[in-house]
């Protein structure tokens with residue numbers, strides 16, 4: 452079954468053009484001029500139920516506008532869409548009962564109240580049956596380990612604790628699709644791993660379709676099975692995660708703290724980014740060599756104090772995709 456079907460989805464915004472100076476402002480008041488901005492141009496998309504999809508693109512690419520149309524917040528200028536069998540902008544209310552959303556940068560929980568109060572509000576909004584709600588609430592508290600936080604005002608929770616409560620709140624009404632926007636932003640590595648594990652379980656155990664937007668290549672690599680890259684409102688790549696990894700997520704950065712001063716590193720597939728007193732920063736092309744091989748090479752020469760392995764920023768990955776496909780659409 453298809454969870455999402457989109458055909459020719461287009462959104463044009465009309466913006467008032469303001470001329471310079473006071474006279475320009477006055478003229479714009481009486482005879483306004485408009486310019487048109489096409490934020491999304493003719494997107495075609497099909498998503499199967501249960502897919503874990505990454506929806507990526509640089510700032511201003513059209514991601515939010517697409518998501519707003521898929522959730523019924525915005526009407527498109529042209530095109531069709533069906534989300535869980537509903538036309539989002541015509542059946543927004545019905546659809547709202549079937550979808551959940553989590554925004555890493557915008558809390559849905561009441562800041563001064565404990566998450567349990569927001570849960571109760573959700574129960575009323577979604578008109579959940581009392582017994583069913585109690586059972587679901589209990590399940591989520593157990594799975595997300597919310598026991599110690601559920602009755603603590605949100606303002607007193609850490610970001611990671613709050614995020615676990617946010618995700619649980621979005622799942623209370625058993626949505627068929629969850630839209631996640633930067634769910635791991637600002638979290639430390641350990642908490643990120645925990646959140647990713649919970650999202651993976653949510654997708655696998657409940658067959659929830661996940662539509663994820665993230666600038667964190669780790670989120671995408673570890674969670675998603677398909678990636679769609681959008682830029683200037685158009686889909687420029689729709690690829691399996693296996694292909695995305697093989698072709699575009701091939702670089703990792705290793706930052707090393709050594710006990711001695713390093714000599715320049717010469718190793719196939721390794722580029723030296725920085726070298727300081729006892730520091731070394733390397734970019735590794737994992738299609739040529741493995742992280743393990745590079746670390747073994749370093750360890751055979753130097754004593755290590757610390758190692759961190761990082762993903763390149765999303766902007767770099769997108770530039771790489773552009774370079775390979777010269778802006779054309781690609782099937783993988």
Ligand SMILES: Nc1ncnc2c1ncn2[C@@H]1O[C@H](COP(=O)(O)OP(=O)(O)OP(=O)(O)O)[C@@H](O)[C@H]1O
Nearest residue numbers: 464466488490508509510511512513514515516517
């Ligand atoms: N209400 C609006 N009126 C006019 N232009 C808009 C409006 N909303 C978005 N745009 C424009 O449409 C384009 C796409 O914006 P959108 O917010 O969808 O991008 P995005 O991919 O979500 O970016 P980001 O990652 O920065 O959130 C941008 O150029 C933006 O300025």
